[in-house]
Amino acid sequence: MFGAYSSEWIKLRRRAMLLWGLGGGLFFAVLATIFTVERAVKNPSLFPLRRGRVTFAELELPTGLVHGVVDVSTLIGIVALCLFAGAFATEYSQGTLRNLLVREPRRAQLLTGKFLALATFIGVAVVLEIVVSCGVALLLAPGRGITTSAWTSATGINDLLQATLHVFLASVGYGLLGAAAGVLLRSPGVAIGASVAYVIPVEAIIVGAIWSNGDRWLPGQLLSALAHGGTGDSSYHHSLITLAVYMVLIAVGTLAVFRRRDAS
Amino acid sequence: MTSSVVTSGLTKRFGQRLAVDAVDIDLPAGVVSGFVGPNGAGKTTTIQLLLGLCRPTSGTAEVLGRPISDPASYLGRVGALIEAPSFYPTLSGRRNLEVLTRLGRIDSGRISEVLAMVELSDRGNDFVRAYSLGMKQRLGVAAALLPDPELCILDEPTNGLDPAGIREMRSVIRGLSDRGISVFVSSHLLAEIEAICDHLVMIDNGRIVFQGGVDKLIDAQQSDIIASPEHPADVQALAELCIAAGKPARAEQGEVHVQAPEDWAPELNRQAMAAGITLRGLTVRRASLEEAFFAITEGQSDENGEAG
Known part of the structure; x- marks a missing residue:
């Protein structure tokens, strides 16, 4: 498995991977942080229609430091989903999977090693996004008169670490959905298109028009709740446990398909 | 003589299509064995079965004495180039090989050696997307040689190569054989196989139509004797003389062709x-x-036609 993990890193260090995998998430994280801090309102009574703007009071809480990043955690997850779907499907579409299987015929080890390498890459990306986003928030907040003392308190640091873990776990979950789509559909364009379409509009339509309670059970909704550390509709523990069951089923199914299907 | 590959009733069906039909192959070790047949005859599918890339519908096979149901037990000693060589275009040739050495736990020092063997040392650091088809083909052979294999399976290795490249490839394959490596090389270019192989397996419509030594096959075929009389007026008389002796003959452009x-x-x-x-x-x-x-495959078609 270490061979598969190590060899995947050669591919992950390609310029395109760094640009889209790291750069994409970083772009969303920084942009969200700038918008959150710059558009925050001091006196909410003057802005009855805040349209998603946070208040100074909300930002001055210990969780305020990562408010922007958590708000765009779904987009960060979508970047992970595309990365995983593309990485797996491209091996089929380019024909490189055959070379890999000749050198590592133990398919479970190949799939697991590759997945873990991508998960590590996403972990590095999430940490980088949060570090840069925190730096931007700390830089901009004093200029707007936002008090940041709670951010660097023990509670603030603890909330920061928890938020990092939640966004990372959610991103790996999105990644697993992408990996499953890549293995099943074998075409990067189709795999990315189908999985993004499912996670964003399809689930939103299901929850909005068909099954209002779906946000407690659909994987995309649960991943979003997980990244936020739980929501009013779906608690953190409910999201975590339900997702764990889904993810095990998806991983086992993907592995079974990968092991049994001809690589011709 | 030991065998590098033995198959028994190896069969692969894709839906209704029978791609490989009860194939029995026995390849001697340490020689260059050719695998010939027209496009779509089942060569690549057979090779993929031997490499564990697809599962047989029925039948068994052993590669280097190990069953194909357990490819991990023998693929470390096998090098393979499968159909069109596939690489990551935005990695260099050297990096592409590094992906495989890390995956297969192969000493990375082999990369420079195999690049030199296929004469790609000076282009090893270029992106593969800048390679010509011939260069990709040579990189594919380099990838096959990475594990210093006991058996090298090459699927159409001369595809896309210019005449000089084909000559170099022959030399590489001969060099492998000289080092005692068994080579199983497929091609639809029969003249190419004739030039480099000692042993031959012929496949047509998924079935093996011949296997054995190349000389044995050619010796079994009727040769032509071409006789040229000094005087063109004697051509017809010479042809009749041959026919009278029971040998089919025809007069053609001042010569008599006698079977x-x-x-x-x-x-x-x-x-x-x-x-x-x-x-x-x-x-x-x-x-x-x-x-x-063609003599063999037409003979088989006739037999099948008569049987049907």
Whole structure:
């Protein structure tokens, strides 16, 4: 498995991977942080229609430091989903999977090693996004008169670490959905298109028009709740446990398909 | 002699299509074995079965003495180039090979060695997307050589190569054989196989139609004796003389083509002399591999037709 993990890193260090995998998430994280801090309102009574703007009071809480990043955690997850779907499907579409299987015929080890390498890459990306986003928030907040003392308190640091873990776990979950789509559909364009379409509009339509309670059970909704550390509709523990069951089923199914299907 | 590959009733069906039909192959170790047949005959599918890339519908096979149901037990000793070489275009040739050395736990020092063997040392750091098809093909062979294999399976290795590249590839394959490596090389270019192989497996419509030594195959085919009389007016008489001796013959552009074994040439010379015909030329043309292949496959079609 270490061979598969190590060899995947050669591919992950390609310029395109760094640009889209790291750069994409970083772009969303920084942009969200700038918008959150710059558009925050001091006196909410003057802005009855805040349209998603946070208040100074909300930002001055210990969780305020990562408010922007958590708000765009779904987009960060979508970047992970595309990365995983593309990485797996491209091996089929380019024909490189055959070379890999000749050198590592133990398919479970190949799939697991590759997945873990991508998960590590996403972990590095999430940490980088949060570090840069925190730096931007700390830089901009004093200029707007936002008090940041709670951010660097023990509670603030603890909330920061928890938020990092939640966004990372959610991103790996999105990644697993992408990996499953890549293995099943074998075409990067189709795999990315189908999985993004499912996670964003399809689930939103299901929850909005068909099954209002779906946000407690659909994987995309649960991943979003997980990244936020739980929501009013779906608690953190409910999201975590339900997702764990889904993810095990998806991983086992993907592995079974990968092991049994001809690589011709 | 030990065998590098043995298959028994190996069969692969894709839906309704029978791609490989009860194939029995026995490849001697340490020689270059050719695998020939037209496009779509089942060569690549057979190779993919041997490499564990797809599962047989029925039948068994052993590669280097190990069953194909357990590819991990033998693929570390096998190098393979499968159909069109596939690489990551935005990685260099060297990096592409590094992906495989890390995956297969192969000493990375082999990368420079195999790049030198296929004469890609000076282009090893270029992106693969900048490679010509011939260079990609050579990189594919380099990838196959990475594990210093006991058996090298090469699927159409001369595809896309120019004449100089084809000659180099022959030399690489011969070099492998000289080092005692068994080589199983597929091609639809029969002349190519004839030039480099000691042993031959012929496949058509998923079925093996011949296997054995190349010489054995060609020797089994009827050769042509071409006799050229000194005077063109004697052509018809010479042809009739051969027919009277029970050898099919035809007059063609001042020559007589006789279907007869090679050792009948002196007899033809004697009979022509006795009939007052002086020959200015007498040559024997042995059947090429291509002619042998078509003779066998047409023979099989006729048998199948009669059976049906």
